[in-house]
């Protein structure tokens with residue numbers, strides 16, 4: 001008898017992870033803008049200044065009054081000043097006058113239109129306007145992008161470079177963001193050898209550590225890799241406890257299935273807490289989610305492709321929830337470029353390669369090597385193909401959800 005759900009549906013696993021992750025939301029901290037990239041905003045940003053802050057020119061040329069231009073043919077204006085991008089010189093353009101202006105420079109008083117330099121000829125202090133611009137041409141109006149008081153960023157949004165740049169253009173030097181989880185990464189198993197060392201019969205190189213560290217780093221985290229756990233319960237317990245006291249999230253891979261050396265589920269049941277064990281998905285079925293000491297605990301199955309699939313489909317969601325990310329990640333759909341037949345009823349995250357054709361349709365080519373140890377197939381692919389529970393036949397051209405990686 002267990003007091004936690006076992007062999008649950010993927011959607012249920014995702015819902016539990018999102019709920020528990022949000023309950024363990026990390027505190028927010030104010031952080032300098034250059035360090036906020038990739039984090040999640042923990043405050044709304046309301047525009048305190050308009051954007052652009054003042055009327056300014058969109059072109060290098062001459063600022064003039066449109067009313068002075070002759071409707072038929074050229075007009076000659078008197079050049080009375082020059083305003084470059086920089087501090088405003090408080091210039092004024094009067095009747096039949098113009099002022100030299102550069103892109104981004106404030107519009108002189110009186111001027112309402114800019115003529116591009118290329119459409120003029122200059123003779124001493126006279127400017128001939130060869131091609132008349134339309135009224136108001138090439139003027140960027142104060143506040144046309146953002147008005148004062150508008151909410152331009154919301155708490156829970158991911159801080160992309162464009163959003164950081166928007167905050168910078170409002171003059172913000174720092175922003176409240178969710179603290180990023182600290183993550184301890186463990187691999188397990190007496191068969192593992194670090195790359196660079198000789199391999200003895202029965203041993204394999206540790207590839208999951210690089211995989212998991214890379215996935216976490218690509219999501220903006222700074223994970224810490226611990227030495228590989230031996231298949232020995234006392235040492236596993238002491239190392240995992242150490243990590244769980246100091247980190248927000250502990251992620252292990254391996255030792256969560258049914259083997260005699262799969263010690264992690266028992267450890268969590270007796271010394272921590274299990275929120276669920278085993279999800280009806282392939283790969284990744286023996287996934288374990290719980291808590292140990294102060295940390296959230298994610299026990300990923302050891303097969304390398306299971307690590308990839310469980311991190312992308314559930315691990316990332318936990319990290320998002322812990323940071324209070326409210327914005328759903330974009331979803332993508334594609335047409336199968338070849339038919340597929342599942343040999344089981346579980347939800348499958350098959351690997352495949354995306355390509356888009358000129359008709360604007362995204363296609364995905366399934367890789368037939370579907371075993372969860374087939375890292376080569378995962379490396380040759382660039383997306384997980386989601387094949388729902390129960391359905392087993394997937395015809396060519398059928399629409400499937402894909403998760404690019």
Ligand SMILES: Nc1nc2c(c(=O)[nH]1)N[C@H]1C(S)=C(S)[C@@H](COP(=O)(O)OP(=O)(O)OC[C@H]3O[C@@H](n4cnc5c(N)ncnc54)[C@H](O)[C@@H]3O)O[C@H]1N2
Pocket residue numbers: 187188189191192204205206207208209253254255256257258259262283284285286300301302303304306372
């Ligand atoms: N009787 C059962 N056997 C298995 C079940 C089951 O339900 N009943 N589930 C299978 C499924 S599905 C998976 S997935 C695996 C998961 O097992 P574990 O999470 O306990 O992982 P391990 O046994 O430790 O390792 C599995 C596999 O992956 C290799 N591995 C482990 N760590 C690494 C690493 N860091 N780098 C590269 N490769 C690694 C390991 O050598 C094994 O080959 O269990 C099935 N069995």
Ligand code: MOO
Pocket residue numbers: 281282283284285286301303306372
């Ligand atoms: O579900 Mo396991 O993850 O086959 O590989």
